Amino acid sequence: MSAPFDTGAVEIWMAAHVPGFRGPISVEKFATGQSNPTFKLTATSGAYVLRRKPPGQLLKSAHAVDREFRVQRALAKTDVPVARMHALCEDESVIGSMFYVMDHVDGRTFVDPRLPSVPAEERAAILDDMNRVLAAIHSVNLGTTGLGDYGPQGNYYQRQIDRWTKQYRASETETVPDMDALIDWLQRNVPDDDGRVTLVHGDYRIDNLLFAKNGTECVAVLDWELSTLGHPYADLAAVIMQWALPPGEVGRGLKGVDRKALGLPSDQAFIDTYCARTGIGGIDRFGFYLAFCFFRMASILQGVKRRALDGNASNPERALELGAFVPAFAEGGLSAAKTA
Numbered sequence: 001m002s003a004p005f006d007t008g009a010v011e012i013w014m015a016a017h018v019p020g021f022r023g024p025i026s027v028e029k030f031a032t033g034q035s036n037p038t039f040k041l042t043a044t045s046g047a048y049v050l051r052r053k054p055p056g057q058l059l060k061s062a063h064a065v066d067r068e069f070r071v072q073r074a075l076a077k078t079d080v081p082v083a084r085m086h087a088l089c090e091d092e093s094v095i096g097s098m099f100y101v102m103d104h105v106d107g108r109t110f111v112d113p114r115l116p117s118v119p120a121e122e123r124a125a126i127l128d129d130m131n132r133v134l135a136a137i138h139s140v141n142l143g144t145t146g147l148g149d150y151g152p153q154g155n156y157y158q159r160q161i162d163r164w165t166k167q168y169r170a171s172e173t174e175t176v177p178d179m180d181a182l183i184d185w186l187q188r189n190v191p192d193d194d195g196r197v198t199l200v201h202g203d204y205r206i207d208n209l210l211f212a213k214n215g216t217e218c219v220a221v222l223d224w225e226l227s228t229l230g231h232p233y234a235d236l237a238a239v240i241m242q243w244a245l246p247p248g249e250v251g252r253g254l255k256g257v258d259r260k261a262l263g264l265p266s267d268q269a270f271i272d273t274y275c276a277r278t279g280i281g282g283i284d285r286f287g288f289y290l291a292f293c294f295f296r297m298a299s300i301l302q303g304v305k306r307r308a309l310d311g312n313a314s315n316p317e318r319a320l321e322l323g324a325f326v327p328a329f330a331e332g333g334l335s336a337a338k339t340a
Contacts, residue, residue: 005095017087052099079136107210125216135277138232151229164299171306178330202226237289287340294333
């Protein structure tokens with residue numbers, strides 16, 4: 001099968017912009033990732049990863065690979081594990097869209113938080129390191145990393161609700177009553193701005209992390225497309241939202257799972273550990289943050305569905321499967337709202 005872009009053009013570009021690069025390259029597309037197509041490049045000089053904007057007409061502000069590149073490069077000397085960034089190509093004439101190249105990090109990916117392939121005694125340690133890295137992201141010094149202007153000011157949740165409502169409406173394909181009700185509830189229940197401003201990942205879950213091949217340490221955080229400056233509880237709630245979904249290949253959650261038997265922490269234990277690491281006493285109205293995360297994921301999945309219908313999805317069949325879950329996420333958001 002031929003490569004999905006001009007490998008010769010990429011080799012010429014990398015020779016000019018990636019120190020030590022020596023071609024030729026072979027290309028392998030990663031199966032995961034619905035937003036920005038991602039490829040492993042194997043070259044004489046080593047293994048790299050190329051991540052690009054998808055082709056076709058795109059929603060405004062979506063697929064921001066330039067922001068992904070910037071934030072990961074800024075985090076190189078922090079406690080947040082990231083791949084080494086090499087170069088960003090803003091010249092769309094090279095392969096037809098913006099892209100960046102980074103090191104390939106050799107690690108393990110877990111898509112099932114039950115961690116069935118891991119010995120029981122290691123599961124708690126893996127999720128604890130997931131917790132540690134989340135706290136590290138929220139502890140990044142915005143000044144010394146040059147990320148002080150990485151996001152707009154003002155109430156993060158109001159800003160995000162407004163943004164994702166617009167994105168949802170722009171990609172809407174049919175009326176989802178629960179989604180309309182959830183948007184209305186969120187608009188009426190946005191908490192007052194408490195002044196917390198940190199780096200936020202925006203899509204923090206275990207399948208966006210790489211772990212050591214022979215250990216429990218997280219070695220790289222991936223997929224920073226939704227990162228910005230904002231409120232840290234959104235990332236924490238995103239983890240808990242994922243765990244509220246059914247287990248298995250589709251839901252990738254922990255709903256109904258006997259966590260104690262599997263050596264996995266409860267939601268509250270994970271939250272308490274995070275609070276201890278970040279020096280906060282507890283979190284009020286956690287249900288709001290959880291409802292917000294369900295809403296945001298529903299909006300993202302609606303965009304994935306729309307791209308599939310428009311012929312722009314990286315994996316059209318999978319995109320349509322994911323898009324079918326928009327009503328379920330909207331329902332989950334309304335259920336979380338009742339606990340706020």
